[in-house]
Amino acid sequence: MSATGTCEYQAKDYKSDLKPIWCPGCGDFSVVQGIYRALAAVGRPPHEIAFVSGIGCSSRIPGYTTAYGFNSVHGRALPIAQGIKLANPDLLVLAAGGDGDGFSIGGGHIAHLIRRNMDITYIVMDNQIYGLTKGQLSPTSQKGRITCTSRYGSLEEPVNPLLYVLAYGAGFVAQASPTDLAGMASTIEAAIRYPGFAFVNIQSPCVTYGEEAQQIKGLKAISETLDSLGHNPADRLAAMDLAQQYGEKLHLGVFYRNPEPPPTYGDLVKERQAALSKDALPKERILDLFIKK
Amino acid sequence: MAVQGIDFANLSLMDALDLAILIEDEAQERYEDFAAQMEQHRTPEAAKFFRYMVENEAKHARELTARRIHRFGDAPRTVTRAMIFDVEAPDYDAARAFMSPRKAMEAALAAELKAHAFFVSSLPTLKDPEVRALFEDLRDEELEHQQLVQAELYKLRPETGLSDDDFVDEPTAQ
Numbered sequence: 001m002s003a004t005g006t007c008e009y010q011a012k013d014y015k016s017d018l019k020p021i022w023c024p025g026c027g028d029f030s031v032v033q034g035i036y037r038a039l040a041a042v043g044r045p046p047h048e049i050a051f052v053s054g055i056g057c058s059s060r061i062p063g064y065t066t067a068y069g070f071n072s073v074h075g076r077a078l079p080i081a082q083g084i085k086l087a088n089p090d091l092l093v094l095a096a097g098g099d100g101d102g103f104s105i106g107g108g109h110i111a112h113l114i115r116r117n118m119d120i121t122y123i124v125m126d127n128q129i130y131g132l133t134k135g136q137l138s139p140t141s142q143k144g145r146i147t148c149t150s151r152y153g154s155l156e157e158p159v160n161p162l163l164y165v166l167a168y169g170a171g172f173v174a175q176a177s178p179t180d181l182a183g184m185a186s187t188i189e190a191a192i193r194y195p196g197f198a199f200v201n202i203q204s205p206c207v208t209y210g211e212e213a214q215q216i217k218g219l220k221a222i223s224e225t226l227d228s229l230g231h232n233p234a235d236r237l238a239a240m241d242l243a244q245q246y247g248e249k250l251h252l253g254v255f256y257r258n259p260e261p262p263p264t265y266g267d268l269v270k271e272r273q274a275a276l277s278k279d280a281l282p283k284e285r286i287l288d289l290f291i292k293k
Numbered sequence: 294m295a296v297q298g299i300d301f302a303n304l305s306l307m308d309a310l311d312l313a314i315l316i317e318d319e320a321q322e323r324y325e326d327f328a329a330q331m332e333q334h335r336t337p338e339a340a341k342f343f344r345y346m347v348e349n350e351a352k353h354a355r356e357l358t359a360r361r362i363h364r365f366g367d368a369p370r371t372v373t374r375a376m377i378f379d380v381e382a383p384d385y386d387a388a389r390a391f392m393s394p395r396k397a398m399e400a401a402l403a404a405e406l407k408a409h410a411f412f413v414s415s416l417p418t419l420k421d422p423e424v425r426a427l428f429e430d431l432r433d434e435e436l437e438h439q440q441l442v443q444a445e446l447y448k449l450r451p452e453t454g455l456s457d458d459d460f461v462d463e464p465t466a467q
Contacts, residue, residue, distance in 0.1 A: 010374060024330040024388035033385075037375060178385065182297055182378045207389065216386045 008043050011036035016066050022057055027204030027216075030178030031125055032064050034202075035094075037181075038188035039067075042092070049092045052081040054101035057132045058125035058204065061096050075106030078113050081120050089266045092192065093119070099126040103139040103159045110199075114168040116265035117196040123188065124199070126161060127206040128214060135209035142247060147209070162243035162255060165199045166236065171258035172198035173239065175251055178205070179220045183252050190254060196261050203250055219250050226253035234259045295380045295411050299372065301418040309424045310361040311372040313431055316380045317354035320404065321347055323382035331397075334390045339397035342445070346401050349441065350381075353434070381408035381435075395449055402442045409435035 014036045022028050039049065049067035053059035055074035062069025068091075072080050081095040102110065102124045113120060129147065130136040136149040139159040146153050165173050172194040176184035184202065191198035205215045212218055231238060231253070239256035263271075281289075299312065324346040331340035387400035412432035419425045 012374075019329050019333065021333060024327070024334060024390050024392070025386045027386070029326070029385040040375060205386070207386070216384070 009040045009045065011040045014039045014046055014065050014067065016064055018063050020060070020064050022060070023206075023208050025207035026057070027127065027178045027202075027206070028058050028061065028125055030181055030184065031058070031123070031202055031204050032061055034176065034178075034181060034184035034188055035061070035065065035123070037185035038192060039065075041185070041189045042192050044092045048090070049094065050081070050084045050088075051094045051096065052077045052084065053095065054097040054106060055132075056098035056101050056130070057206075058096060058098045058127075059101060061125075067094075075101050075104070075109070077101065078106060078109040078120070078122065081122075082113060082116075082118050085118055085120055085266060086269070089119075089270075094121045094123065094192070096123040096125070098131075098138070099124055099128065099140040099159075099161065100130050100138040103161055103164065107139070107159070107164075110165060111168045114165060114170045114197050117171060117262055119196055119264040119266055121188070121191045121194075121198045121200070123191075123202060124161060125202050125204040127204050127210055128158070129206050129209045131206045131209050145211070158247060160243065160246045161199075161201045162246050163240060166240050166243055166256060170199050170256070171196045171261050172254070173201075173243075173256045174199070174254045175201045175203070177203040177219055177223060177250060177252060179216055179223055179250075180225075180252055183225065187253060190257070194257065194261065196258070196264050222248070223250035223252055226251050226255065231255075233257045296377050298376045301415055302420050304419060304421065304424050306421065306423045306427065307361070307365045307368060308372050309421075309427050310357060310364070311370045312377070313427070314354055314357045314361060315372060315374050315377055316408070317350050317357060319374065319377055319379070320381040320383075320408075321350035321354060323379075323385075324350060324401075327383065327388050327397075327400075330388055331392070336391050338394045339392045342394050342397045342401070345445075349438070379407075380411050381405070395446065398442055398446045398449075402439060402446070405435055405439045405442060409439065 020029060020032065046066040051062035051065055051067045051069045053062050053071050054077040059071055062071055070080060077095040077097050081093050084091060085093045097106070126140055128138055128140045128142065130138050135147050137145065137147050137154050140161060141147065141154055142158055143156060144153040162173060162175060172191055174187045174191060176187045178184065188200055191200045203219055205219065207215065226242065231242060233239070233254040233256055236256050242251055243255055245251065324343045328340045328343035328347060331343060381404055383400045383404035387403065389396065409432060412428050412435060416425065416428055419428060
């Protein structure tokens with residue numbers, strides 16, 4: 001018998017008493033299980049974790065964990081998560097939301113967290129629809145998709161979330177799906193352990209407004225693990241090549257992990273503080289000067 | 294992948310019993326979740342059936358726990374829940390809002406078939422005769438569970454010919 005090692009925390013330690021109110025069959029039920037398992041594997045106690053979300057079905061997720069949670073403002077999960085991380089760098093900070101929250105109203109924020117290499121794990125539950133507001137086109141809806149806001153089919157090309165973050169230079173980019181809970185848990189765990197901005201796109205089916213091809217059976221039919229393709233996650237260009245198949249193939253696993261992660265923004269702030277504090281006046285002296293003025 | 298990090302060839306009887314208990318625990322928890330979902334979505338008949346499955350899984354877990362304590366007392370467990378993934382628990386996507394009791398029972402039946410397949414596929418890899426015997430028992434118990442669910446299915450009235458989709462409204466803009 002070989003054990004993978006005993007954990008101080010178990011998945012159930014991260015499960016709150018609040019019962020999810022998602023539609024039965026929603027992919028997000030598996031996602032939250034994957035997050036519980038990943039957090040247990042990482043082993044940080046719930047009080048050392050902050051979980052921030054935007055608005056949408058998937059953004060309810062922090063409430064279903066025992067971590068500190070903030071179900072915040074539409075599209076603003078990332079700036080709020082960034083503020084929390086800067087204020088308390090010791091916290092493990094996760095951000096989550098849907099594809100609409102992340103790549104429409106909140107799309108502008110992603111680039112800035114990537115260029116700063118904020119040590120935050122961002123989990124997007126990508127269902128290609130606005131589910132909470134009853135099925136409108138979202139930024140990842142496929143061209144031609146018929147919804148209540150595109151009666152004759154969408155005229156727009158979808159955003160490719162994987163290429164989007166790879167192009168901005170994210171150090172960790174992965175994809176998971178409820179079709180493989182074990183893979184999803186280990187992918188989220190790897191993202192959390194990455195020192196810097198980590199992005200996980202999770203193809204999470206909407207059972208109420210999603211199309212047949214986007215349900216678990218349809219996703220299974222197009223899924224294959226990146227490991228089985230022999231993909232080297234240190235190869236960014238190969239990752240970009242594979243990411244172009246978003247929407248046609250469901251590649252599961254780590255697309256890209258920077259083998260030499262640059263310093264995080266938090267590290268650089270600490271360095272700057274240390275450098276400037278050498279010649280800085282004592283706090284009491286600053287106050288005196290301020291009062292005299 | 295149903296389990297991770299378990300070496301079946303060298304599985305001890307104690308670990309095998311712990312694995313079986315955790316499989317029942319996972320299924321019990323999933324049925325509790327399903328029952329809560331159905332209650333939230335005003336689907337009391339399906340919820341009642343899932344509560345029935347909660348009791349069944351809990352009963353099996355208690356029986357296995359009694360066997361484990363009888364043979365091994367409170368020796369520390371090395372198998373953890375982190376190693377198992379939906380072995381006997383129905384898949385999350387098996388639940389649907391307003392599902393009929395028949396659909397609920399079919400979801401449970403699919404889960405029992407999945408568990409049976411797990412024990413059948415594990416048997417050839419087992420070396421310890423006691424563990425083999427336990428897995429054969431567990432395999433046969435899964436067949437009994439299937440019969441239990443099928444018995445509930447037979448009690449239902451015949452299908453009306455309507456599907457769940459007949460009751461779904463088209464998406465509308467707000």
